[in-house]
Amino acid sequence: MIKNNWKKLSVVALSIAALTFVGCGNKTETKTADTSIGEKMNYKITGIDAGAGEMKLAEQAVKDYKLKYTVQASSGAAMTQALADAYKNKEPIIVTGWSPHWMFGKYDLKYLKDPKGVFGGAEHIDTVIHKGVKEKEPNAYKILDQFAWTSTDMEAVMLKINDGGDVKEVAKQWITDNKDKVSKWTKGAKKVDGKTINLAYVAWDSEIASTNVIGLVLEDMGYKVKLTQVDAGPMWAAVASGDADAIVSAWLPATHAKYISDYKDKVENLGPNLQGAKVGLVVPKYMNIDSIEDLAK
Numbered sequence: 001m002i003k004n005n006w007k008k009l010s011v012v013a014l015s016i017a018a019l020t021f022v023g024c025g026n027k028t029e030t031k032t033a034d035t036s037i038g039e040k041m042n043y044k045i046t047g048i049d050a051g052a053g054e055m056k057l058a059e060q061a062v063k064d065y066k067l068k069y070t071v072q073a074s075s076g077a078a079m080t081q082a083l084a085d086a087y088k089n090k091e092p093i094i095v096t097g098w099s100p101h102w103m104f105g106k107y108d109l110k111y112l113k114d115p116k117g118v119f120g121g122a123e124h125i126d127t128v129i130h131k132g133v134k135e136k137e138p139n140a141y142k143i144l145d146q147f148a149w150t151s152t153d154m155e156a157v158m159l160k161i162n163d164g165g166d167v168k169e170v171a172k173q174w175i176t177d178n179k180d181k182v183s184k185w186t187k188g189a190k191k192v193d194g195k196t197i198n199l200a201y202v203a204w205d206s207e208i209a210s211t212n213v214i215g216l217v218l219e220d221m222g223y224k225v226k227l228t229q230v231d232a233g234p235m236w237a238a239v240a241s242g243d244a245d246a247i248v249s250a251w252l253p254a255t256h257a258k259y260i261s262d263y264k265d266k267v268e269n270l271g272p273n274l275q276g277a278k279v280g281l282v283v284p285k286y287m288n289i290d291s292i293e294d295l296a297k
């Protein structure tokens with residue numbers, strides 16, 4: 001009996017809601033706060049270059065969490081510019097972010113929780129070489145193998161470059177200021193005379209920092225170092241074909257899982273040069289959402 005009355009009541013309530021909706025003709029009055037956030041952003045996640053592993057993960061997240069958002073490809077630089085603009089005006093924005101990154105030092109940001117684990121857990125950044133580099137260039141191999149630094153190191157370099165420092169100058173200064181660390185990377189390696197090492201990288205701020213630092217270290221050991229900036233797919237293809245001798249930009253186990261499995265017979269993974277990396281959807285702290293699930297509301 002009571003149950004029936006509730007049913008009747010809710011039917012009445014629904015009819016009133018429907019009438020209100022039709023009657024006012026203005027959709028915004030019936031929308032929830034979360035929907036209006038999505039609308040303000042045109043249901044767009046501000047992404048980076050299409051080849052980035054994180055873009056594939058973000059698209060997977062849209063599917064797995066059943067979101068009506070689209071992941072818009074652009075570039076790392078366009079993404080940080082969009083973030084800067086939104087932040088200035090306290091507007092909502094969702095970006096494909098990652099750590100280490102200077103953006104966390106500059107803005108108050110948070111990763112959206114990812115209860116389905118689409119973006120993986122802790123990532124590390126590995127050094128991957130073309131098979132055969134060990135025999136061909138044992139000294140470069142040794143240095144690349146021993147290259148390891150921390151998120152703090154990388155962010156220090158990134159921040160100075162972002163503040164307008166010349167990339168090569170910043171890398172050089174960091175090497176001068178961190179002689180002890182760098183001497184561990186070069187330990188046991190002999191100086192060479194003018195041999196060439198090709199490093200490929202993508203214009204992600206984190207990889208601009210790491211590739212320039214290790215490139216300069218190799219140069220100080222007598223190598224002629226060629227840095228080639230490409231997209232993520234071509235970067236992996238280059239180290240697989242031998243066009244590049246090495247990359248220091250392999251984000252694993254999740255972000256570049258597909259790339260390394262495609263090329264595993266042609267490359268050798270020298271292991272992490274940086275631990276404690278992370279990728280995910282990032283928003284300013286002033287946004288009233290905490291989880292990717294909140295975007296499905």
Ligand code: PBE
Pocket residue numbers: 048051052053054055097098204206207232251255256279
């Ligand atoms: N990133 C930065 C890259 C790896 C380095 C997270 C944007 C990606 O492939 O997604």
